[in-house]
């Protein structure tokens with residue numbers, strides 16, 4: 707294989723890595739509780755029930771009533787137990803199907819093994835309110851404003867869990883709630899389309915690359931291009947090679963475009 711062909715191949719592999727960022731503009735969601743891929747009644751449980759009518763299986767979206775906690779329960783929760791761990795992208799809630807009762811806000815906890823539980827927390831920059839729940843902060847989700855109008859919350863970071871609990875907080879009349887959790891079917895949908903600024907069709911000329919100094923005449927600034935096969939410069943401080951990129955489609959989330967570690971990682975390229 708000629709060096710030229712090898713370089714082209716490396717560039718191609720690199721560009722494909724850059725383009726495969728899983729960033730769904732529009733998630734294709736599929737229900738995990740009620741529907742063809744849903745759970746059985748005995749996979750729904752709760753900390754307590756208000757009466758024999760308001761059992762956990764009535765928390766399905768198709769129920770004519772809802773699940774509701776017992777009046778004497780100080781720490782109520784509604785739980786779903788999946789057969790295998792799921793990657794959950796969103797939650798949607800409804801109130802009571804027969805009465806004007808609904809949950810105004812709630813938190814979520816989840817577990818992989820059923821014994822170690824995590825509160826769903828936010829990273830920085832979230833629009834949700836964080837409330838303190840020992841031993842950490844958890845995210846307070848917006849619930850319903852009327853029993854029959856569904857309200858959906860998308861998780862900024864999908865939950866990977868086999869067990870998920872909804873903990874009702876604020877409510878109107880009674881903590882009656884129906885819920886649905888969603889997985890995503892189009893995980894591999896196209897992310898931001900990235901195009902290189904330094905090397906490639908729209909790239910710069912060699913004389914547009916400069917440096918403060920060179921180790922020796924082989925290691926000049928133009929050798930900082932991504933498609934240069936031999937690039938390692940063993941100085942005491944090591945060599946640095948970067949690659950700036952521009953986005954050519956309409957990207958709303960700049961972080962994904964500038965912080966694409968997978969594409970920028972030199973190790974990935976040198977191992978090809």
Ligand SMILES: *[C@@H]1O[C@H](CO)[C@@H](O)[C@H](O)[C@H]1NC(C)=O
Pocket residue numbers: 754755756757758776777778
């Ligand atoms: C609800 O709590 C009360 C008081 O603790 C208890 O007497 C009642 O049996 C409970 N109801 C149900 C349906 O669990």
Ligand SMILES: *[C@@H]1O[C@H](CO)[C@@H](O)[C@H](O)[C@H]1NC(C)=O
Pocket residue numbers: 828829830
């Ligand atoms: C948000 O950022 C601040 C300041 O950097 C930090 O103190 C805080 O712990 C961060 N909160 C979360 C939830 O990461």
Ligand SMILES: *[C@@H]1O[C@H](CO)[C@@H](O)[C@H](O)[C@H]1NC(C)=O
Pocket residue numbers: 810811875876877
């Ligand atoms: C959420 O619920 C808590 C606890 O009932 C309540 O104090 C708070 O005001 C509620 N927040 C909103 C935004 O409704």
